[in-house]
Amino acid sequence: MLTSWSKRMGRGDKKRTDKLEKRLAFILSGTLTRELQEEASAIRKELEAIAAHEETKWRQRSKDLWLKEGDRNTSFFHRRASKRFQHNIIRRIKNSNGVWVADDEGIQGCIQTYFRGVFASGRPRTEDIERGTAQLRRVVDPSMADELTLPYSEAEVTKALFQMASLKSPGPDGSFPQLNLPFVPGRLISDNILLAFEINHFLNTKANSRQGYMELKLDVSKAYDKVEWAFLEQVLFKLGFPLPFIRLVMLCVSSVSYSFLLGGKHFGSLTLERGLRQGDPLSPYLFLLFTEAFSSLLQKAETEGRLCGIPVCRGAPSISHLLFADDTLIFSEASGESVHTILEVLELYRRASGQEINFSKSSVAFSKNMSETECQAITNDLHIRRENKMALYLGLPSVVARSKRELFAVIRDKIWSRING
Numbered sequence: 474m475l476t477s478w479s480k481r482m483g484r485g486d487k488k489r490t491d492k493l494e495k496r497l498a499f500i501l502s503g504t505l506t507r508e509l510q511e512e513a514s515a516i517r518k519e520l521e522a523i524a525a526h527e528e529t530k531w532r533q534r535s536k537d538l539w540l541k542e543g544d545r546n547t548s549f550f551h552r553r554a555s556k557r558f559q560h561n562i563i564r565r566i567k568n569s570n571g572v573w574v575a576d577d578e579g580i581q582g583c584i585q586t587y588f589r590g591v592f593a594s595g596r597p598r599t600e601d602i603e604r605g606t607a608q609l610r611r612v613v614d615p616s617m618a619d620e621l622t623l624p625y626s627e628a629e630v631t632k633a634l635f636q637m638a639s640l641k642s643p644g645p646d647g648s649f650p651q652l653n654l655p656f657v658p659g660r661l662i663s664d665n666i667l668l669a670f671e672i673n674h675f676l677n678t679k680a681n682s683r684q685g686y687m688e689l690k691l692d693v694s695k696a697y698d699k700v701e702w703a704f705l706e707q708v709l710f711k712l713g714f715p716l717p718f719i720r721l722v723m724l725c726v727s728s729v730s731y732s733f734l735l736g737g738k739h740f741g742s743l744t745l746e747r748g749l750r751q752g753d754p755l756s757p758y759l760f761l762l763f764t765e766a767f768s769s770l771l772q773k774a775e776t777e778g779r780l781c782g783i784p785v786c787r788g789a790p791s792i793s794h795l796l797f798a799d800d801t802l803i804f805s806e807a808s809g810e811s812v813h814t815i816l817e818v819l820e821l822y823r824r825a826s827g828q829e830i831n832f833s834k835s836s837v838a839f840s841k842n843m844s845e846t847e848c849q850a851i852t853n854d855l856h857i858r859r860e861n862k863m864a865l866y867l868g869l870p871s872v873v874a875r876s877k878r879e880l881f882a883v884i885r886d887k888i889w890s891r892i893n894g
Contacts, residue, residue, distance in 0.1 A: 486523050486526065486527060489523065490520065490523055493516050493519060493520055493523075494520070496516060497513055497516045497517070497520075500512060500513045500516075501513065563580070563735060565580070566579075566580050566583050566584070567583075568582075568583045568586075569583075569586065569587075577735075577738065577740075580735065580740070581733070581735075581740045581741060584733050584735075584740055584741075585733070585740075585741055585743065588731070588733075588743055589743060591695055591698050591699070591748075592698060592731075592743060592745045592746055592747060592748050593746050593747075594701060594702070594703075594746035594747045594827075595699075595701065595747075595824075595827050597701050597703060597704060597824060597825050597826070597827065598824070601821065601824040601825040602703060602704050602707050602825050603707075604821060604825065605704065605766050605770065605821055605822060605824075605825030605826060606704070606707050606708055606711045606766050606769075606825075608766075608769035608770065608772065608773045609708065609711035609712060609765065609766060609769050610711075610712075611711070611712060611713035612712050612713060613712055613713035613714050613715075614713070618713065618714070618715040618718075619715075621714065621715055621718040622715050622717050622718060665795050665797050668792065668795060669795060669802060671785050672688065672783055672785060672792065672804055673688070673838075674785075675783065675785045675786075675840070676688060676783075676838060676839070676840040676841065677840075677841055678841065679840045679841055679842055682842055683842075684806060684842075685806070685807040685839060685840050685842055685843040685847060686783050686804065686805065686806055686807055686839070686840040687804075687805060687806075687807040687811075687837055687838065687839050687840070687843075687851065688783075688802060688803070688804050688837065688838045688839075689802065689803040689804075689805075689815070689835065689836075689837050689855070689857075690801070690802055690835060690836050690837075690838075691801040691802075691803065691819075691830050691835045692830065692831045692834035692835045693801065693828055693829070693830060693831070694829045694830065694831040695829075696760070696828060697748060697749045697750075697751055697756060697760060698747075698748040698749075699747060699748065699827040699828060699829065700747060700748055700749050700759075700760065700763060700826070700827060700828075701747050701825070701826055701827040702723065702726060702727055702746075702747055704763070704766070704825050704826045704827070705723075705726070705759065705762075705763050706719060706723055708762055708763055708765065708766050709722065709762065712762060712765070722755075722759070725755065726749065726750075726755075726759070727745075729744075729745045729748075729750055730742055730743060730744045730745065731743050731745070747827060763826065764796055766822070766825075766826065767796075767801075767818075767822050767826075767828070768794065768796060770818045770821065770822060771793055771794050771803070771818060772793070774814050774818055775791070775793050779810065779811075779814040780793060780805055780811055780814045780815065781793075781805055781806040781811065782794075782804050782805060783804040783805070783806075792804055793805060803815060807839055807840070807843055807847065807848075807851055809851075809854070812851055812854045812855060815855075816854075816855070832855070832856050832857045833857075833858075835857045835858075836857055836858050836859065836860045837851070837852060837855055837857055837858075837859055837860070838859070838860050838861065839851075839859075
């Protein structure tokens, strides 16, 4: 159905454009009567519509949604789409044994083996799921629950669709965890960045105290792909979502299968056992609710005194972690007990939710008053690399040095790279 629709709607644009341009040139070359003027005006409108359609097509294929809407630059989008196509060509692939495979059968086997491993459920134990969600509290009140279970009307769906910006996905209304600050009404993503900046400034200037502090920047491996559905369902239940709504959400999440296409060839398909779909407008918000369980485990450890966050000044609240989607920062006193607590929380969260920390891509930084011996001991216990200071957080510098030009050069270079295609 989609193939026939595509042929009917877009494949004849080039021929139609050539035909219209020739007709317009013929009309303009002679004497213009009233009828010919009206025909020329109609042709111009049709050519404009075809040009807009062509721009939209290449904008979508380029995957660049950052330019201002209405900026017509079809050659730019075409160049970006062609570059993306060339970049995505796979001529060979390395298997799990480190051997390069170039034949179709070998590539198909590698692809299926890899993705089966990613999307196969780890079958978390009920006990771990219960422990991982025990601290969650209801945030959906009865009136919200009643509203979520109301039947959908055609007018409601139409209104939601027409509120969408061009080429964008809708963002839902609702309740989000307080520690995912940018998704709380009245808060901005810059709040997280400013908090991270203040804490990093504290770490880099603290020298007159015996107590040392540390900051962990954690990288979650395949965060969306390894979301265990049983854990997500329990999180939604604990937060107070009504059962009919939970069943509907889980139906959307679990009715997923992927097909593998390579060079136009079908390389098999896979039915998922866990994970959230990339690009689904529902997925980011489900993931935020999912990570609230991790936040609650850290808060519990802090309440029990097993984990102490960082107060940037006297009288300031202690901050133990900042979350933005799968970007996680943990702040604590630099001690053996804190390290043990953090690793314990991460292990429980991994067993219950499927979320694994990639320690090779994670890092730790220490306050200025820590000795080299103390830093090395904690780094060895955590099995992650040490950084003198965290360079970037959410794409912006977390520490401002003297040379602002050098510090923000990475942002300037990224912008120029995008503009130049």
